[in-house]
Amino acid sequence: MTDSANQIQLKKGALELCVLALLARRESYAYEIASTLAAGVGMSEGTIYPLMRRMQDDGLVDTRLAESSSGPPRKYYRLTPAGRSAFAAQKREWRSFTDAVDQLLGDR
Amino acid sequence: MTDSANQIQLKKGALELCVLALLARRESYAYEIASTLAAGVGMSEGTIYPLMRRMQDDGLVDTRLAESSSGPPRKYYRLTPAGRSAFAAQKREWRSFTDAVDQLLGDR
DNA sequence: AACAGGTACCTTGCTATACAGTGTACCTTG
DNA sequence: CAAGGTACACTGTATAGCAAGGTACCTGTT
Numbered sequence: 001m002t003d004s005a006n007q008i009q010l011k012k013g014a015l016e017l018c019v020l021a022l023l024a025r026r027e028s029y030a031y032e033i034a035s036t037l038a039a040g041v042g043m044s045e046g047t048i049y050p051l052m053r054r055m056q057d058d059g060l061v062d063t064r065l066a067e068s069s070s071g072p073p074r075k076y077y078r079l080t081p082a083g084r085s086a087f088a089a090q091k092r093e094w095r096s097f098t099d100a101v102d103q104l105l106g107d108r
Numbered sequence: 109m110t111d112s113a114n115q116i117q118l119k120k121g122a123l124e125l126c127v128l129a130l131l132a133r134r135e136s137y138a139y140e141i142a143s144t145l146a147a148g149v150g151m152s153e154g155t156i157y158p159l160m161r162r163m164q165d166d167g168l169v170d171t172r173l174a175e176s177s178s179g180p181p182r183k184y185y186r187l188t189p190a191g192r193s194a195f196a197a198q199k200r201e202w203r204s205f206t207d208a209v210d211q212l213l214g215d216r
Numbered sequence: 217a218a219c220a221g222g223t224a225c226c227t228t229g230c231t232a233t234a235c236a237g238t239g240t241a242c243c244t245t246g
Numbered sequence: 247c248a249a250g251g252t253a254c255a256c257t258g259t260a261t262a263g264c265a266a267g268g269t270a271c272c273t274g275t276t
Contacts, residue, residue: 159263
């Protein structure tokens with residue numbers, strides 16, 4: 001068992017919440033989201049594209065294409081109203097879950 | 109997408125940490141662990157038994173059998189020294205990960 | 217005695233997902 | 247014009263939670 005084997009698992013499911021949080025601030029595109037989240041929570045490109053597809057299918061985001069001066073065109077993602085309420089709901093779930101775990105851990 | 113679809117994913121990987129936390133307090137058996145964690149983090153029996161097997165294979169726990177006055181014999185799990193240090197390490201990882209997410213979420 | 221229900225163990229099959237790896241194509245800089 | 251960063255996307259693999267099902271023990275009720 002490598003050192004990060006468990007952390008990999010730990011991340012699952014929180015990633016959508018992180019993406020929602022970023023998009024709640026401002027619209028963004030997949031490559032930028034992946035770059036931003038790579039540092040803090042270790043999201044890679046192979047993860048973000050399927051996730052964005054899923055979120056679009058679920059109606060949480062819509063997209064627009066925009067030219068870029070520094071490479072190929074970017075597909076910007078924006079939260080829909082459904083996306084905003086999903087963000088609020090998942091944030092509550094996150095709090096409730098982490099509070100339950102923190103309580104088990106005892107000290108904090 | 110059901111309401112809990114994401115929460116299911118969110119749980120992954122934190123469950124081992126929860127089990128380690130419980131066993132750090134006192135030895136226990138799978139059925140009791142599952143019952144305790146069912147309320148707070150929603151762990152079911154189908155999850156706990158494979159997990160305990162994995163943790164034993166990883167050397168994090170050892171077991172002893174004990175008679176029970178109210179049913180079949182129980183298999184008690186106890187943390188090994190490796191289990192205790194894994195607990196400490198995973199607790200640090202948990203803190204660092206949740207701190208990163210909480211920072212993204214902004215308010216707290 | 218028969219049965220229901222709680223305790224306690226465990227396995228199989230299904231589904232979802234993260235991620236590495238790979239590929240395409242655009243643009244700028246040396 | 248080659249190299250490297252930007253930006254999109256897909257495939258294959260491994261992992262893991264969980265519902266459902268199965269065995270078996272013990273107690274209390276009918």
